[in-house]
Amino acid sequence: MPKIKIDGKEYEVEAGQNLLHTCLSLGLDLPYFCWHPEMGSVGACRQCAVTQYANEEDERGRLVMGCMTPVTDGGIYSIGDQSAQDFRSAVIEDLMTNHPHDCPVCEEGGECHLQDMTEMSGHTVRYYEGSKRTHVNQDLGPFINHEMNRCITCYRCVRYYREYAGGTDLAALGRNYQVYFGRQQDGALESEFAGNLVEVCPTGVFTDKTFSGHYARKWDLQTAPSVCNHCAVGCNTTPGERYGALRRVVNRYHGDINGYFLCDRGRFGYEYVNSELRLKRVLGAAEKDLLATTATKDTKVFPEISPQKGVQKLAELLSPDSARQVIGIGSPRATLENNFALRQFVGDENFYLGVSPRAASLMEGCKSLHASPDTRSPTIPDIEAADAVFILGEDVSNTAPRVALALRQSVRNAVLDKARKLKIPTWQDAAVRQLDDGERSPLFIAATEPTRLADVVSGLLVAAPQDLARFGFAVAHTIDPSAPAVTGLSQPQQRAAVQVAEWLMSARNPLLVTGSGCQSEDIIEASRNITRALAKHRAAPVNTCIVQPEANSLGLSLLQPETPTAHQQHLMQVAQLVEENQEAGLGTCLVILENDLFTRIDPHIAERLIRGAKTVVVLDVLLTGTTQRADLIFPASAVVESQGTFVSNEGRAQHFYPVYEGSDYIQESWRWLADAALYFCQHNTEFPPHIEAMANWEHTADVDAALQNAVPGLAGISEIPPDRNFRISGLKVARQTHRYSGRTAMYANLCVAEKKQPVDDDSPLSYSMEGAHSEAPPALASSSWAPGWNSNQSINKFQDEVGGHLRGGESGLRLTLEEAGSDSGWKTEIPNAFAADPEQLLIVPRYCVFGSDELSNEAPGVRELSARAKLLVSSLDADRLDIRNHDRVGLQIRDQDLELDAELCADLPAGMVCLPMGIPGLPHIDLDISAYAGLRLVQRAATAPVSRNPSPDIAPETGGQQ
């Protein structure tokens, strides 16, 4: 390791890095703007100047830019040298000539990198007296504000948006001091990663528009470490609360998962928590006709009942009653703790997964693939390091967006290798990107649509799910001829399969991405063969990213009780049971946990199921279609109000903490069930031991302890969270910053007496500004702060090296899944090829980052963008049916009639359409049984289709001094 001297002190440092990275990793303060640990150096801002000396005798030295200077053994540098200080100060003064100094009204204020760096440079007096450049701002959609006058032209936004995230509709426009970062025209930013601009921008040009609606300063937000629940990647987040409302979500660095970036669904989907549909009280339904109104008989009204009364009613379900059966319906969006509590409440044999048969089978398939000795679960950095990727049947941009962002980086490995050969450091970002003359590490996508990664693929196969599976089987056979062969594959597909197999076999870090996105078990089976073949070839497990749709899909499948009826614990089974019970004169009581059955199975079946049940109890966050049909409703806490555990796609169990207490009677679902157990034990003399155990659950840790005893696969999870008695020098970790304002007076409008702070005896965190702050271990640290570093970039101070791992260890526990039963050998059931029928088009599911997630759809911004969801139609079918892009089309699927806008796709084979799933306003279409539909034109698109890049508008650059 090279030894260098900085300001007279000797350090041993990492070879090959740049000086800025090195200084920051050593904990030294050196201001910077354009450099970003994830994006490398370009040398634009000139802020990180240091003095470099030729040798010990050299007393003058020369200025170099830290970010552009590789450290060399024996190098002598000075950050404190007067000329370096003067220059950095001069750069700030130059930047400030056009900055409006509007910090008091700027939403970045208090967490502004520009403020921090300005302070750090020591520049205090500005001599510039001229007028300032002004710009017109743009409407960038529901998520992001634009205030270009604050811009210091560091180019980070476009480097992130275009080069890192692959966006095309944000660019640097104009030149000289009037450079403008914006779109050609007003309009919502197209990238699903645009929200990171808020954190990438070092000042207040791009700020969170959802936050503006209920703004609070960073230091006034109460925060806790949380985990995103809008897909199964498990990105770490820091939600912020004030006055009992959730204000925003920002990224929480995790070196193995999200790093510095989130997707927009995760960042902006939080507003469902503040929604008017939020359940806050215990409600008991009554028949409307009892109230003597004219409403129809089935319509229920929901008078509030006391929580005690509610718990009493819930406890009644525990009394033995041979005339009824109590069924628990779990949920892939509820925590391990809540699902487990329900399972314990109703008994293992009465616990059902709360998903359709197909979904249950896919969950099982994914779990089994996870547990296979042939696979290894990759972290996000592992995905970025892949040098050959095969995506089979998954549109990750929409089902696991953060994975898609990582895949976009993986294709650059070829160029990075080229740079290394030419001895160009990989952090020299502009230089490395310059080397890129089109070569990429292979990324082959086989999916039902081209997907948003199509611009970086080496090969693309768009086909029906069964054909994708066949292609996967063919790849496996090519890798290992003992795997079953596929007959009747077309020549081009055969060639592509050989190519993909070659790529995977010759790669150092091959990666398979698959999942349940096509709702096809065949694809999982084919993936199974590929990993088996490749693992045999490599004599090592294969990195396999298995994508499931919901935050706790994998966790829920681990909770599936090992009963003889396993694999059948799905909603169809419940529906059947309800009917059988009815016929047998038995009543069925359903306890439904955080689940809207109408979005899970055919709405008719859901209807029958609910109608056939004697009692329906729902514990949920929002008023859903199912909640509206319940007899008893308990308000469940949202993730940000909960302590609990999710198991991500990676197989990482992650624990999160409540940011604030839910209002009114909101509490975690398991607490309602435990309350009922307690009530039951208190009012009965005989009770089963598992109910007695539940009655004693007081803390989340108690549930976790019971959980790991009951579920072998979850061993160790009760050790993930630091114990609730964990203290730092006798202190809990404070949720409020040391600068939190107004604590003694913020509720004075309600009562002049100072409100007592809520007490949290369930976790090592306190609802207070008192306690430990920046000393917290990563699992408990929600917001990083260091003296002089108020922005998110203070995370530098908590990493082993900038952009590396958090000191104290990354949080979460990677579970080791054990495969049930022995290796079952090759999967041999190869599906038949898809045969297109011009009259009846196959319906294939299409997932939308905005629109296919139940909870985030209640965030107004997400809902606005979900309206963009379109039916993907093959150009071949469209020509035949005289349908043009953006036309309104109708689909008749069984007895459901749908209308939506069409989007034509030339890559899509004839005979299938991709139907967006979960979109508000569209009925749920159950795709468990293959669905076919006739397609017809309803209405011609009113105007000429708006192209993605409209013709040049007037330049947005206006104003200025001249």
Add this chain to the structure above:
Amino acid sequence: MKASTPLTKNIGPENIAATIEQYQANGGYAGLKKALSTMQPNDVVETVQAANLRGRGGAGFNTGLKWSFVPRGEGSPATKYLVCNADEMEPGTFKDRLLMERDPHQLIEGMIISAYGIEAVRAYIFIRGEYHLAADRLEHAIEEAYEHGYLGHNICGTKFSLDLYVHRSAGNYICGEETALLNALEGKRANPRAKPPFPQVSGLWGKPTVVNNVETLCNISHIIANGPEWYRGLGKGADAGTKLFGVSGRVKNPGTWELPMGTSIREIIELHAGGMQDGYKLKAFLPGGGSTDFLGPEHLDLPMDYDAIGKAGSRMGTGTMIILDDKTCPIGMVRNLMRFFAKESCGFCTPCRDGLPWVEKILTDIEQGKGSVRELDQLAQQVWNMRPGNTFCALAPGAAEPLQSALKMFRKEFLDHIERGCCPYEAAETRFVGA
């Protein structure tokens, strides 16, 4: 036939371009035929290196040496490019325009030989957008060259093939910076690139590329035809060859002339440019275009060669002088230059993007008599901020050159403006109106 003014031998008084017939009749394309029939590519590189031809765009780097950095021969990348930098936007410079408008084939022949030397498969002339006449004439000449088999497949019956294109710039001074030019040619923003990699290794579309100035390339055919010794002998002093020198400002006969390297400044101004106009005295001059330091009358006897001008504290640059007379406000002149550079900054790095507009503003204030002494310190600070290495490319350091020398040479004039609260030259009817 060995002319003492090879670059302009085909250029007459009339504003017409030499046709290919006229060009050939006067020895044109002989160099190309010689190179293709008797020389290996490496011989071309070595010959040019031996001729000590230095880049005529301003930096003065040995052309043959620059070429030698291109990976050539077996195992080297098959695709390489030659780019002619015809984005002549240096204030006060109009030499390349003459060469392209009047004798386009000289440039074309030079490019074909150069491309042969560096084994390029395609060549581009990146030409300033305003030079539409030159572009039209070049395009016509290129057609002629194709018709005569000097371009296209199997040139002159050899295995060597080359395509040549004219690319009209959308405008921007920064496109004269070779890496910004490459970005512009690729259709990207004209921001300079990080070096390394240098264009010779990874240039246009990531392929090895050489970028040379028009005048540089125009020398090549003559060097090949007549040999490096002949070429070195053309210069009067340390540097080889002839050069187009120009003079603008209040002289009797502003223009551009081909003269031996090392010709004295006095000869250029007094003999060729006819001396100062009546009633005006020479106060100072920028020897090599707008981005060079001022020199004064005491430097008139210096020879125009790279090192001599460098020693005197300026640069030879493009060799085209801008004269400041005694009745023109020097602050106005510098302000005008700074306005140009501030507008032409690409906007990438801070000292240039935000420093130059501030400089312009201070100079405007001072010129209008609203300046203060403190502002002179700010100007000095800005000059320091823009030192080479402090900025991403050479634009700002170049822009700072006339300013830093003006602050030294014209301190009295600056103070005059500040103390009087007005421009002392106002009355004398001659505010500087533009280079």
